[in-house]
Amino acid sequence: MTSLRSPLGWVLRALALLGFIYLLGPLLVIVAASFSDTGYLAFPPQGFSLRWYQAALADARYLNGFFVSLRLAAMVAALSLLVGTAAAVALTRFAFPGSVLLEALFLSPLVLPALVLAVALTLFFAANPIAPPGMTRLVVSHLLVGVPMVLRVMLPVLRRVDPAIEEAARNLGASPVKAFLLVTLPALRPGLVAAAALAFIFSFDEVEMALFLGSVRDAPLTVVLYGAAQMQMDPTVAAVSSLLILLALLLMVAQQVYANR
Amino acid sequence: MPASARRGLIAAGLLAPAALVFALLFLWPQFGLFLQSLEGPPTYSRFLGDGYYLGVLGNSLLLGVCVTLVTLVLGFPLAFLLARAETRWAGLLLLLTTFPLWVSAVVRSFAWMVLFFRSGVASRLLQGSGLVPPDFQLIGTFAGVVIALAQVLLPIMIVTLYAVIRGIDRDLEHAAMNLGASPAVALWLVTLRLARGGVLAGSLLVFSLSVSAFATPSMIGGARAHFMAVTIYEQTLELLDWPFAAAIAAILLVISLSVALTYGRLLGERAR
Numbered sequence: 001m002t003s004l005r006s007p008l009g010w011v012l013r014a015l016a017l018l019g020f021i022y023l024l025g026p027l028l029v030i031v032a033a034s035f036s037d038t039g040y041l042a043f044p045p046q047g048f049s050l051r052w053y054q055a056a057l058a059d060a061r062y063l064n065g066f067f068v069s070l071r072l073a074a075m076v077a078a079l080s081l082l083v084g085t086a087a088a089v090a091l092t093r094f095a096f097p098g099s100v101l102l103e104a105l106f107l108s109p110l111v112l113p114a115l116v117l118a119v120a121l122t123l124f125f126a127a128n129p130i131a132p133p134g135m136t137r138l139v140v141s142h143l144l145v146g147v148p149m150v151l152r153v154m155l156p157v158l159r160r161v162d163p164a165i166e167e168a169a170r171n172l173g174a175s176p177v178k179a180f181l182l183v184t185l186p187a188l189r190p191g192l193v194a195a196a197a198l199a200f201i202f203s204f205d206e207v208e209m210a211l212f213l214g215s216v217r218d219a220p221l222t223v224v225l226y227g228a229a230q231m232q233m234d235p236t237v238a239a240v241s242s243l244l245i246l247l248a249l250l251l252m253v254a255q256q257v258y259a260n261r
Numbered sequence: 262m263p264a265s266a267r268r269g270l271i272a273a274g275l276l277a278p279a280a281l282v283f284a285l286l287f288l289w290p291q292f293g294l295f296l297q298s299l300e301g302p303p304t305y306s307r308f309l310g311d312g313y314y315l316g317v318l319g320n321s322l323l324l325g326v327c328v329t330l331v332t333l334v335l336g337f338p339l340a341f342l343l344a345r346a347e348t349r350w351a352g353l354l355l356l357l358t359t360f361p362l363w364v365s366a367v368v369r370s371f372a373w374m375v376l377f378f379r380s381g382v383a384s385r386l387l388q389g390s391g392l393v394p395p396d397f398q399l400i401g402t403f404a405g406v407v408i409a410l411a412q413v414l415l416p417i418m419i420v421t422l423y424a425v426i427r428g429i430d431r432d433l434e435h436a437a438m439n440l441g442a443s444p445a446v447a448l449w450l451v452t453l454r455l456a457r458g459g460v461l462a463g464s465l466l467v468f469s470l471s472v473s474a475f476a477t478p479s480m481i482g483g484a485r486a487h488f489m490a491v492t493i494y495e496q497t498l499e500l501l502d503w504p505f506a507a508a509i510a511a512i513l514l515v516i517s518l519s520v521a522l523t524y525g526r527l528l529g530e531r532a533r
Contacts (some may be wrong), residue, residue, distance in 0.1 A: 019335035061316035087279035111521035113473030124290035205365035
């Protein structure tokens with residue numbers, strides 16, 4: 001490309017390289033520091049040791065937090081997918097008054113600060129204790145963002161799938177349910193997988209609502225890490241963070257492999 | 262039952278779960294938040310009449326401006342080169358650029374804590390330069406929060422800009438250069454002008470997210486993190502002044518909503 005061989009091109013490249021290092025460097029720093037054979041967080045690392053990983057895996061708080069996060073994210077992904085896809089089908093396949101407004105309402109939590117949602121729910125649950133503190137409150141609060149995420153993926157996907165195909169199946173004798181399950185659903189599958197993955201990652205990584213609505217017993221991993229990071233510069237936190245980075249990497253690769261199948 | 266009534270019932274059934282979730286857990290709590298902010302001694306005048314809280318608001322707005330500028334300056338070149346790259350590595354590079362979005366903001370902010378504490382690399386570099394006192398650390402400073410938060414939000418800016426720059430016809434740039442424009446002038450007059458909508462959209466998005474950010478400002482800002490979200494957190498969970506917390510949350514909500522509406526109008530204008 002012509003304009004990239006000019007001095008300006010080199011300025012752009014230098015800035016882009018800087019941006020790239022800035023973006024990924026800290027993640028590498030944390031992984032490197034987690035292997036340090038020192039009693040404190042050291043970068044550049046000194047020596048090589050896996051003892052902080054041993055310490056992390058032996059610490060019940062992290063292990064418990066991990067399983068809480070896993071359960072939470074799985075439930076949020078499944079429920080968001082069900083509730084969100086049903087709403088998306090209604091919004092795209094049925095014409096009714098107010099559907100545009102309803103769609104805007106359903107998508108609006110995506111542009112609101114998670115912290116405001118969290119405060120509102122904290123006050124709401126204090127006045128109306130309809131759900132016990134802990135997991136239930138965490139799940140419902142994350143649904144408020146999970147459902148809009150699913151909608152944002154599924155609305156365009158559903159609008160692209162031609163309803164005429166489903167109609168053709170019904171003209172050939174399939175029941176409405178059968179036509180949907182056999183014809184439309186397979187066409188939606190990549191969208192459904194992407195939507196569920198988004199809701200899962202969001203819930204697994206979320207900390208604001210989790211801080212407000214979790215309980216000591218049901219503290220997700222992000223909350224445990226947030227607390228531990230503020231106590232002291234403990235290399236165990238770096239080891240747990242590195243494991244989370246590895247997990248994110250594996251998930252991203254899995255998603256790519258699925259998308260490029 | 263007539264077919265239309267049955268269709269109506271099916272639609273209502275499909276919408277019911279989402280409608281219930283939103284009525285019970287979104288509209289009601291948001292309305293309750295607003296009502297609670299009006300309870301007891303006047304909360305809004307307390308916020309707007311107190312220099313400390315106005316300073317918190319100003320701090321958050323300034324954070325938004327600084328983070329937006331940093332993400333623009335670093336994000337535009339990356340998005341531009343990725344959008345124009347013709348190698349097969351471009352896909353992988355784009356993937357790596359968005360990878361941090363898969364990692365929790367808590368983990369990413371912790372990485373900056375490692376660099377920023379007193380004997381962290383970044384703080385030591387600054388101490389070595391002699392510009393700061395020997396016991397200086399970037400943790401607890403405004404600059405530290407800007408650096409960390411800009412890194413956390415940079416992928417979002419890049420993704421927004423990338424989509425827009427991909428949509429710009431490269432022939433327009435070439436045409437400008439064929440007509441005698443230098444590459445710099447072509448980039449300025451053609452590409453940047455055409456990407457203006459994306460630059461504005463990305464900026465509004467990053468600005469809104471920075472103003473309401475919690476995890477990074479609270480972890481990097483330390484005990485003296487005077488930002489909106491951190492103040493709301495303290496008022497809700499530590500000082501238990503719920504009407505006041507509700508009022509600050511409502512103010513933050515109004516800021517986010519006005520940015521979102523501007524953003525929506527912008528996208529609407531572009532679509533037309």
